[in-house]
Amino acid sequence: MKVQGKVVVVTGGGSGMGRALVLRLLSKGARVAAVDLNAASLQETAQLAQAAERLSTHVLNITQREAVEALPAEVMARHGAVDGLINNAGIIxxxxxxxxxxxxxxxxxxxxxxxxxxxxxxAFLPHLLQRPEAHIVNISSMGGFLPVPGQSVYGASKAAVKLLSEGLFAELLDTPVRVTVVFPGAVSTNITVNSGVAIRAAEGRQPAARPLEPERAAQIIVEGMEQNRFRVLVGSDARLMDFLYRLSPERAARFIYRQMRSLLGAS
Structure with missing residues (x-):
């Protein structure tokens, strides 16, 4: 789905990759409803965007179902319709x-x-089904297909997003709604701060790959959306580990453990 002239909802739009997605979509001529729990961060996004009526901001806790169910009406009251949804918000x-x-x-x-x-x-799928074309993009993670010790529950949550997305893809094949699932590797965001998590540096160990800038990640994701891709890998680390995991899941798991063991306090 080409995004120009479309209305796209983005969760986690107040910072990091979500903010980059909002700005990228606006630059390509979309209208955007940015959703975030943090009102101040949303305001910063709006100031950076300078998009006037093409951007609306919505302070919302996506874990509160009743509040989420009220959101489509707010978005449509502001923009007249909704054509796309990017589920980006997440924590570790x-x-x-x-x-x-x-x-x-x-x-x-x-x-x-x-x-x-x-x-x-x-909340949004019934409205998306009424559009001539529409798109759902769900952000999973490299940790959604590859086990990362110390992030096992996070990985389980992102694996659930992966399977949910793939199931939706199949269920919606005979409808106007396309589905893309995204697997980012390391992206330079403030997810640890937003998650309330402190991670100590691994002594003497350099990162396996330099984190991707959020703007580049957003570009890759929006391109995947516009190309109606089923699966999008973001970053060289995600592509490499996807390849290694397909070759040998056990060896890939052992490799990641060796990279991460110092963060777990292993000897």
Whole structure:
């Protein structure tokens, strides 16, 4: 779906990759409804965009189902329709093993990453089905197909987004709605701060790949959306680990463990 002239809803639009997606869509002539929990961050996005009536901002907690169900009416009142949805908002877990992860953190990650995506999809899908063409983009993660120790529940939430997206793709084949699932690798965002998570640096270890800038990630994602791609890998690390995981899931898992073990306090 070409985005020019379309109305696209973006969650997590107040910062990071979500903000970059908002700005990218606006630059290509779309109208955007930016959704975020943080009102100040949304205001910063609006100031950067300078898009007047083509951008609306909506302060919303996507884990609150009733609030999400009221959002489509707000968006359509402002823009007249809705043609696309990018479920970008997400958080990571504290960098600890499942055995040491409390249930509050587990529920928070699942509520934001999976249920937030599900609530938004359920709320907007009936309206998307009424459009001549429409698109849903769900942001999973490299961790949604590759196990990352210390982020096992986060990975499970993103794997759930992956399978939800692929199921939706099949269910909607005979409709005007296309579905794309996105697997970013490392992107330079403030997700750790937004997640309330502190991660100590791995002593003496350099990152396996330089994080991608959010603007480049947004460009890749919007291009995938416009090309109606089923699956989009964002970053050289995501492409490499996808290849390695397909060759040997166990070897790929062991490789990631060796990269991450110092963050878990392993010797």
């Amino acid at each position: 877990q504290p960098f600890v093993r499942v055995n040491d992860l409390d249930y509050g953190a587990i529920e928070r990650v699942m509520n934001v990453n999976f249920y937030g995506t599900l609530y938004m999809t359920k």
